Amino acid sequence: MVSLMKKKKHNEEWSIYDLDLLSFERILKKASLGLGQTLFLLDTEGNFLTSPPPDRPPFCKYVLDHKEGSFRCRESLYKGHKRVMEEGKSSIFSCHAGMVKVTAPVWVESRIVAVLNGCTSQLLDDGSPFPQKKFRQAILDLAIPQKIIEGIHTVSKEEVSKTMELLVAMAKLIAETSAENLRTLQQIDEATRHIKRQNEKLITLYDLNQILQSPLSLDEKLFVILTSLTAPQGFGFSRAMLLLLNENMTHLEGKMGVGPSTQEEALMTKKKRPAKDERSLFEKIRKQGIPIETGNSPFDELTRSFSFPTREKKKFPVAALFEKGPVVVANRGEQKNRVHPDLRKTMGNTTSFVAIPLIENETLIGVIIADNRFSRKKIEKDTLQMLSIFSHQAATAISNSKLYSVLQEKIFQLVDSNRQLHKAHTRLMQMERFSVMGTVAAGVAHEIKNPLNAIVIYLELLKKELEKETPEKEKIAEKLNVVGQEIERLSDMTTEFLSYSNVPHLVTTPIDIRILLNQVLRFIRYQAKEKNVIIRKEFSKSIPDIPVSHKQMKQVFLNIILNAIQAMPKGGELEISAKTARKRKGFIEIIFSDTGVGIGKEAMVHIFEPFYTTRRGGTGLGLSFVDKVIKEHGGEVGIESAKGKGARVNLFLPIRNPEVEPADRKGGKAQRRYRHEI
Structure with missing residues (x-):
């Protein structure tokens, strides 16, 4: 038997294969048992639509199991099928072995869609010699056993006509069922197409939402x-x-x-569109x-x-x-x-x-x-329902796009304003730098004046001493020593002035701050030893690398540590710690704590001002330089001190590069914390 279901092509006319053939097969099997016949359906081309029942009469079973008999049976079946398709009406005839064959066409919508066949193991007696002749020839050709021959009965044409009427009625029933099934299929097909169209539109709405x-x-x-x-x-x-x-x-x-x-x-548009x-x-x-x-x-x-x-x-x-x-x-x-x-x-x-x-x-x-x-x-109405959803999506997208355009314009204006502000800030910084340089120049003139006066006086005394007939070597050596000290003092002043005034553009590289601190400590260990200063350090193991200027930050640490050593003339302790800041996320904290003479309340107010110093011989630029560099790095300096109680310097440095100019954080200069203990 051929497949019970054929896939119908798009726009192809329906066929019997679109119906439920399995239910037809079950009905025909039951009818075959009741009538004692073999009932089955063939399509318009002679292919089996339903399988013949397995419990066939002995004669039919013997003939079909025989190679020659099976061939002759199929040939006879196709001839009868062809006659029905050509004449379009039911027919009674005898097969190659003289047995009765009954056929009836199944008409649906003015066309034959199948042929109902009934085969019996009864010899047709229609008054002609042909059935008997066919039967005798089949016995000889197929060597049919006597036992099977004895089970063959003769039936008249009138009796067969009753079977024909029953078969025609069954064909009509199959046709009516097919027509009803067809109407159901058409309704299902229409509903399926409708759902497919709706689904395609829903997919479009989903796609539209994704794109927009x-x-x-x-x-x-x-x-x-x-x-x-x-x-x-x-x-x-x-x-x-x-x-x-x-x-x-x-x-x-x-x-x-x-x-x-x-x-x-x-x-033209349709032609350009891909076929599928x-x-x-x-x-x-x-x-x-x-x-x-x-x-x-x-x-x-x-x-x-x-x-x-x-x-x-x-x-x-x-x-x-x-x-x-x-x-x-x-x-x-x-x-x-x-x-x-x-x-x-x-x-x-x-x-x-x-x-x-x-x-x-x-x-x-x-x-x-x-x-x-x-x-x-x-x-269609369902299209209007989908368009309601579509209109909301489209309106939202257009509204958002307009808002985005306005926002983008505002951003462009803000960027332009920021650019102008940056230019103004740069000019202000240049003016501030010129102002600072003026202050530095005045401070340099003032600070250099005293050493130069001393050098001039001692050189004059040295000249007079050398004009004597017997100059005293000790006095010459003493005066030369004083001149040398003043020249050294001038050199130190010049170095500090240059380091303060020539802070280059900030170029940072990520470094381990602990390594830099250790380098500075190795550099000043002899000075600390001479002053009887014990240095203790406590560095956390989990400090990340931070972006700093190696040269500038090294000078910052030197200035702080040297200030601490100079604040302990009789010796003392300096504790240095470095760790990730707990209270300030995204920063590390470096603390320098000494047991020196401390800083008075009056001095704390001016502690970061250039040229302000309470130490004899100092330039007042050390902490000012520290403050300037830390601000450039986007950090913060804090000092806590009291007279006679030592000092504590806290440095906060960002783990990442600051996103704003370090000199302009939170709308003003970088914050500095002061705390004075009474």
Whole structure:
């Protein structure tokens, strides 16, 4: 038996294979047992639709099991089948062995879809010698056993006619059942197509949502919205246009149109389209991008020329703004006068079009208009339901795009303002630098004056001593020593002035701050030993590398440690610790704590001012340099001290490069913390 189910091609006429053949087979098997016959269905080409029942009469079973008999049986069956198909009516005839064969066509919708066959193990007695002759020849050719021959009975044509009537009735029953099944199949097919169309539109809405969430320009979003209306994977409209309200809400202006203007353009577009493209709208746009080519089309140019006054509230397209959802607008008859003449002209001979209002949070945005001018398809109700969802998505996307454009413009303005502010800040820094350099110059003149005066005086005394007939070597050596000390003092001053005034542009590299601290400590260990200062250090094992200027930060640590050593003339302890700051996320904390003479309350107020010092011979630039460099790194300096109780210097340095200018944090200069203990 051939397969009971054949897959029907698209638009192909239905066949018996579309029906439930298994149920027919079960019915025919039961009927075969009741009638003592072998009942089965053949299709129009003679193929088995149902299998003959396995419990056949002995004669039939013997003949079919015999190779020659089986061949003759099939040949006889096909001849009878051909006669029924040609004559279109039921028939009684004898097979190659003289047995009775009854056939009846199954008519459905004015055509034969199958043939019902009935085979018996009875010899036909229709008054002709042919059945008996066929029977005797079959006995000889197939060597049929006597026992099987004895079971053969003769039946008259009248008796067979009753069987024929029963077979015809069964054929009619099968035909009626087939017709009912066909109607059910057609309903299912229509429902399936409807669900498929709805599913395709839902997929389009999902794709549209995905695409519109991408960072696209307003024109790109408008193109995607209109394309989803006209694409075969979408709503499949012939054309679509989008109109938006202007800023003053006085006119509804055309922004973009997608689709052909004429039938010729529509045919060309259809030819260019791939014959079979099962990709979704999202997949196509993701691979091909969004080619906004509408600007060259006549339909787009026509759409952009539209400008409808909003005061004409009773005429479409303005009237569509005040609809609660998509509405089909007639372009003829009584509603003809409700459509604006320019729009009516564009619609041409289109009988109707759909107008989709775009509203976001009760704010009117615009209108989308779509038609089926060239496809002539009817706009169905379920399409309107889908368009309601579509309109909300489109309105939200357009509204967000407009807000994004405004935000982008504000960002550009902010960037420009920031650029101008940066220029002003740079000029201010230059002016501040010139001011500082003026202060430095005044300080240099003042500080250098005393050593130079001392050098001049001692050189004059040395000259007088050398003019004597017997100069005293001890006095010469003493005066030379004083001159040398003052020159060394001048050299130290010059070094400090240069290090303060020549802080280069900050260039940082990530380093382990513990390694840098250890380098500085090795450098000053002899000075600390001479002053009887014991240095203790406690560095955390989990400090990340931080971006700093190696040279500048080394000078910062030197200045702080040397200040601490000089504050302990009789010896003492200096504790240095480094760890990740607990209270300040994203910073590390370095603490220098000494047991020196401390800093008085009055001095704490001026501690970071250039040239302010309480130490004889000091320049007052050490801590000022520290403060300046730490600020450049986006960090913070804190000092806690009291007279006679030592001092504690806290440095906070960011783990990452600061995002703002270090000299301008939190709207002002980098913060500095002071605490004075009484």
